[in-house]
Amino acid sequence: MTAPLDLLRPGAAIRRLLRLAALSASTAALSAILLLGISGWFLTAAAAAGTAGVLAVQAFNYLIPSAAIRLLAILRTVTRYGERILSHRAALMAMADLRGRLFARLAAQDTRVAPNLSAGDASGRLIGDIDALEDLIVRQPTRPASLIAALTGVGLAALAGWLAALLLAVMLAALPFLLRALAARLTRAPAHEAAEALGELRRRYIDFAAARAEIAAYGLIDTVLADLAGPAARLDRARARLFRGEGAIAGFLACYGALAAAVVMASARGEPPFVALALLAASSAVEALAAISRTAFRQASVEEGLRRLAVLLDLPGDLRTAPVVVPGSVALRFGPVELAPGGRIALTGASGSGKTMVLEALAGLRAGDLPIAVGGTPLAGCDADALRTRFALAPQDAPMLAGSIADNLRLARPGVDEAAMWHALETAALAERVRRAPAGLDTVLGEEGGILSGGERKRLSLARALLAGRPWLLLDEPTEGLDAATERGLVANLRDWLDRTGTGLVLVSHRPHPMVLARERLDVAELVRL
Incomplete structure (x- = not known):
């Protein structure tokens, strides 16, 4: 199966945007996990100082941690916003370029031997099937950010003991494989059904739209609506199964995060502030890897889009952009x-x-x-x-x-x-x-x-x-x-x-x-x- 970025062949401008988005996403993920970890440490340490008496409270330095928390909160917000802007801009540019290249390839074909695609079918492939790739392009910068967040979470958990860090590392390493297996089981079949139903619905709708005057003149509106009802119902059922699958994966992630926190807490051997830091870092690391779950969830839809685009991708040649040279007349x-x-x-x-x-x-x-x-x-x-x-x-x-x-x-x-x-x-x-x-x-x-x-x-x-x-x-x-x-x-x-x-x-x-x-x-x- 062709990888989305291989298919898109992003130019220098798009690659630069994706690199900047990856940097922003990594900074946002690192800021988020440090923010949560330091907040947990700060609250627990402040509570411990409060129970220790007035002298302990006076000796507790709250200025530096509180300033760090505010700085990290601002940095997380700014870089997360920047990542969204940069990744969506890169995705829109990449989609526009891909649609242009595939349309040029389709337009360049010898119609005497090329695949016979109706206007509706071609439109469905150039719009709906390419849209299936967009989500992965938007999420592309979050992959290195997820890895950085996971490593940071393990490092923070080590402050509560090597065993806690080791167990958290094992759970985080297993999570992507579990998510991919679960997503494949829950989404592959409904994604195929949704792609087919959406393509059929687009094809019929565009073909009917071209004949809308005749449809109205001969009173065929009810007949057309009944014809569209079949693929529309198939699409609704497939999407409902996809949403149920997404809910099941979200539920699995919530349980997995709670399990990771419980495992870290049971194996932690440090001071209470560091145990609190490790607990929140473990939860944050699992949440950071949720980007992988969303990517895995969309993978089946992407594969279906690529499968339907294969008809266009396999066409030879591209539309020539050079001016047409008109030859001399012949008999x-x-x-x-x-x-x-x-x-x-x-x-x-x-x-x-x-x-x-x-x-x-x-x-x-x-x-x-x-x-x-x-x-x-x-x-x-x-x-x-x-x-x-x-x-x-x-x-x-x-x-x-x-x-x-x-x-x-x-x-x-x-x-x-x-x-x-x-x-x-x-x-x-x-x-x-x-x-x-x-x-x-x-x-x-x-x-x-x-x-x-x-x-x-x-x-x-x-x-x-x-x-x-x-x-x-x-x-x-x-x-x-x-x-x-x-x-x-x-x-x-x-x-x-x-x-x-x-x-x-x-x-x-x-x-x-x-x-x-x-x-x-x-x-x-x-x-x-x-």
């Missing part, structure tokens, strides 16, 4: 039809005949055993990255990024400026609509397009494809949902743009007017039969 061959660079063809055929499948295969989005060649290379043998650099797809169902209009246009290529954006929007017959939007290019859209209608989202997707500057443009029903006047203007703009840029076109449309853009036509049914 296309559709069966017997040869299309020279800059050619224009319309794919025709009845609904369901495979026209969209051909466009997606050219864009590298799906596998397709079709008699198509790109630059003389059969389509099935073309590298996905090569296809992405040659074809820009404006799909029938235009996906939107949850960001601004400008953010959606910047997906086309790195470094695109506002002037280019407005030019593409003019060509897509959408510039006036964007100018009327509340914040122009900075108008925020949701994943469903926000204020834009279906036809406007399609034209925004078209503008994005134009900005990509690829040698071939793939258009799937570009004028669907448009009125006649807007359709005529868009087609005229596209004709001018194609003539000016020399870009090739592969068009799919059931409407007659866009067909004027094509110079050739091909029935997809004939292509599929070859």
Whole structure:
């Protein structure tokens, strides 16, 4: 099983934060155990002096111990607060970096052969499963602190006799093994069940959310809620078992701390103040090792998260961050039809005949055993990255990024400026609509397009494809949902743009007017039969 820090590959800044957090946690643990031990010694010594008479009370120096107690209390509070801030900041930075790297790896895959993860499933892995690692990163600095606290506790117990220190050391050494065994027994099965149920619930919820308009329109809300009830109930049951396990471990720790104090008290041979010091030090040392118990308790959840993330971790490669170099245009061959660079063809055929499948295969989005060649290379043998650099797809169902209009246009290529954006929007017959939007290019859209209608989202997707500057443009029903006047203007703009840029076109449309853009036509049914 991959260790969380190995998976996170923390950078220098995160490692520095973790080191500072470990130093703060160690100081806080040392301050806490010294505070409790000295307090016990001070109270017992003061009580003994009081029973010994006035002279003993006058001789007792309470200033130094009381000052030390106050100093240790302040130091413990400050360093504990600092450890929380530093460890959580390191965890948040590490989680953000990990999510970015895994998303880049997922986005870089050849979708023709990559694992078929739905949006809900991928979201569940990138959010919920990575969150399972966060707790261990936050608690990472407390591990050396626990060791320091345990050693300090044994050292303080030695003031009450070597036997007390030895027995306490044995009990503290056995505690981590007992906690791990107990946590594995109580949490492994419910952690697996909780991870599976949460992943399934996320997947279904996101998939249903994408179809919320249809669900409301057809009165399927009760059906959807009933469908979500199953994994929700599984999750509740699994979490209840996890919480019961956590309670059992907490109870075990309380009993173990009382047993350690009893063992130290029975074996102590020193003066009463030192016996009191040893008792409180033993209890504090056991409490300090509670961080190990919390880590052990979360271990099963972490292992389940890593198991589900393995699908992403095993994917090869990463998303390239270098600017895309657009190659020169190449010829296309559709069966017997040869299309020279800059050619224009319309794919025709009845609904369901495979026209969209051909466009997606050219864009590298799906596998397709079709008699198509790109630059003389059969389509099935073309590298996905090569296809992405040659074809820009404006799909029938235009996906939107949850960001601004400008953010959606910047997906086309790195470094695109506002002037280019407005030019593409003019060509897509959408510039006036964007100018009327509340914040122009900075108008925020949701994943469903926000204020834009279906036809406007399609034209925004078209503008994005134009900005990509690829040698071939793939258009799937570009004028669907448009009125006649807007359709005529868009087609005229596209004709001018194609003539000016020399870009090739592969068009799919059931409407007659866009067909004027094509110079050739091909029935997809004939292509599929070859």
